[in-house]
Amino acid sequence: MGSLVYAKECRDRGEYIVAMLWLETIGYYCDEPGSQKCPFPLNLAYPLTGNFIGFISNLSSGNLLRQAIASFRSHSQFPSEGAIVPHLLPGIGWSDGRSFWQQDYPAIMITDTAPFRYAYYHTIEDTPDKINDDRLARVVAGIERVVADLVKVKN
Template sequence: MVESDKQNNGDQLSQNQRELADKLEEDVRYLSEYIGERNMRRPVRMEKTAAWIEDRMHRAGYSVTRQTYQIQSGAFQGSSADNVIAELKGKRNPEEIIIIGAHYDTVPGSPGANDNSSAVAVLLMLAEWFKDSSQSRTIRFVSFANEEPPFFKTEDMGSYAYARKAKENGEQIKAMIAMDGLGYFSDQEGSQRFPLPGLGLFYPSTANFIVFASRVADRDLMNKSLDTFRKSTELKAEGVALPGITPGVSWSDHWSFWQFDYPAFMITDTLPFRDPNYHSPADTAERLDYHHMALIAEGLKHIISSLASG
């Protein structure tokens, strides 16, 4: 989105929303500029990122835990990685759990401003908002390790290790939301592409909207959440429920929860289908639209409140 468009959008925000946008940008810049590339090739930076998220959650008032797991195969076999977990215990139905997740690693060579500092920043803001709230169900805010290749769609993803342990423990996860790439938007016609040519007949070709994506089995959960989002924010949002084998539909941490029959969907700007600097050294903070991210955060706040009230 060109700068003039960002400014016009910013003029329409409330003072609270502008402050939120500034805070989101601060967190994205910390992750992508101060820490930078973070993956198992750079274990010190992975630890620095996990420790920073842990500290932020502590300062928000949470008791924070880490789930440490061992990588089972490949070049990093035997290495350990950490998921960072902050929990808000439900008041009436604490055994019923809502998971809000975002991965904190990047591909090699990328600072990962959009993928996935943008979602981590929103995750932290959501956790701060909910700390003093009273919800029926338990809410967990989880920062996952190792979503990116070479771990992508393997048992060595942090989210897979988490979902597997949850299933072993008999946990009742009622919904999981994976946030992945929330910051890149454009008002240029033709800026939005699709994994299947036919989808372009039903969805906008301008990348100025956010997408909710799920497998067909979780369509009702996704549609309910999409409806809540649309009622709570002016940001355009589209929903798509397709077979899990469709390119793009399963490309994040929600895939891991599907493997254990937990309902889950993704919220995303669609990453490679619109962002020209996806998975590249040019995935930098100044490209992102923090005003839109502020609206996404507010919409997600209403979704979580609705899901956790059950």
């Protein structure tokens, strides 16, 4: 776990980290109703169509989540959803961000929620032709503005 080693070293050095944003699959979107399969209890509150980008945090990163999603929505006309969830829900603590949470750094995952909408996730059929280039570009442009806004807020 390189991210855990790095986050621990940052903490040991007393480094101030404004935000850790991790992108966890951001290129697959589907407008078909029922294409999104969120785990309980998120399925009670979030869309059943997999055409949005998700911003996910733990409780201690809630302020960062609110700032990031507000920025994204102000700069992008792309559907987005945000959630503060425990890392025990499937998919939440599977990646690098959890290492930063463990070191009490603010971190959010930005994701298309692949395991919950993308049948080819981590299979041999997971090929570049499945990426929606236009939507991916729009998401990346929105994230670029989020980063710029976070830098302005913290300086």
